[in-house]
Amino acid sequence: MKMWKMSVLLTVASLFLVLSAAQAGKIDEIKARGTLIAGVKDSQPPFGYVDENSRQIVGFEPELCAALAAKLGVKLELKPITSSTRIPMLEQGAIDLIAGTLTHQIAREEKIDFSITYFPAAQKLLVKADSGITSVADLAGKKVGSAKGSTSEQNIKKAQPECTVVSFETYPEAFLAMKQGKVVAVTTDAPILLGIRNSDDNPADWVIAGEDIAAEPYGIGVPENDSKFRDFVNISLMEMWKSGEYQALYDKWFGEKTNFHIPLTWTMELWP
């Protein structure tokens, strides 16, 4: 019984410690720690993935985080996240920020805060090159593959109520179902589709088609109610755009020489 009481006391005490740590600003906390802990994707090239040779997480988003860490004058530590773990991990303080293809949604504002958009993705379709499908209208009465819990799943149902959505655990599974002919299209953010397409043995068999089904603006996820930290992230992103550092980074991962060529056609929101 005594042991039991003791463990309850300890739990309560540690809870208080965690809470009081959360009271201090994120920036002070990071500086005191000497490291910025960033949550990034580890299987989503080119946003964040494990490099085959170095066994390190590399990509567009890890380098964005590296720039933020440099501005704070601290080291960078990368933690792998998935779409379903990222928001709880940020809430619990396991990571300082999320830079992992996180769409800025109003519904998510209830739990965390967001930076300005750093990547304006849009939802598209991936179809067989000879399928004749060129727009969402062609999907009426057909089956479309997607991944569970994604915003794409909901958007496609709205855009084409007459199609049947079949959702899988991951996008590679949805792609396999399309290769077998079980679904006629896979839908999600265009950069992710590009990654799936280029991972195939014959990328030329597949094309990205259709209009923009929905905007998927990616923002950096930061803890709720810490406006100093959010200001820091926002202003850093804008400075990177103005200095050309952002464009150089973009060119490295999405430029013409890469497998993921997406022309840079947008302008970041810049505050005067």
Place this chain on the structure above:
Amino acid sequence: MHYSFNWALIFSDEYGRWFLEGLSITLQLSGLSIILALVLGTMLTTMRLSRIKPLVWFAVSYIEFFRNTPLVVQIFFWYFGSDPILPDFFKHWLYQQNIEFAIGVIALSTYTAAFIAEELRSGILSIPKTQLEASRATGLTFLQAMGYVILPQAFRIVVPPLISQFLNLIKNSSLAMTIGVMELTYMARQVEAHTFHGFEAFTVATLMYLSLSLLVSLGINQYNRRCLRVSR
């Protein structure tokens, strides 16, 4: 810890409807699979107890194979693995249909049939051998003796373990979500993904599974007690 509970959200029009749709698919999936599994299980156990060697071998290898491989692997095998061995013209037609649901039913019933066959066999073996001999002596064929004398008694004896198999099947039906069947667990995850209220979503799903299972087990027990009671 600043989790704010919001139960009203779960029972709102949209999300409430999702849960009901999911529950309805779970019911259809489990109901169809239970019937098929019972039929298939009975056939298997009859084969296994027959004296015809190839049938016995088939039944034994079927039961061991399906009992000893994970259900998820079987589901993926039926769904993704069956593709290369199907003829093209048939595939084209088949994939336009609701193949995900059909594969769910096939996987669940073939898997559960192996367990039901074993339960039934133990029930049959518990019936004195003399009964089979006596019925054969009166001129019934093996199948007639099984159908009229042995199986009706065996079924009554194995009702309690069969209930466990049915309940297992209902719970296993949640695995059909891995191939995109929109059953109850799928819908609960869907609600969680849209609302970020996982605690509420999964509590509702848990309660739905619990009441479904309790209803099934109560119902069958009552039926057994009232209508099938045998004095032994």
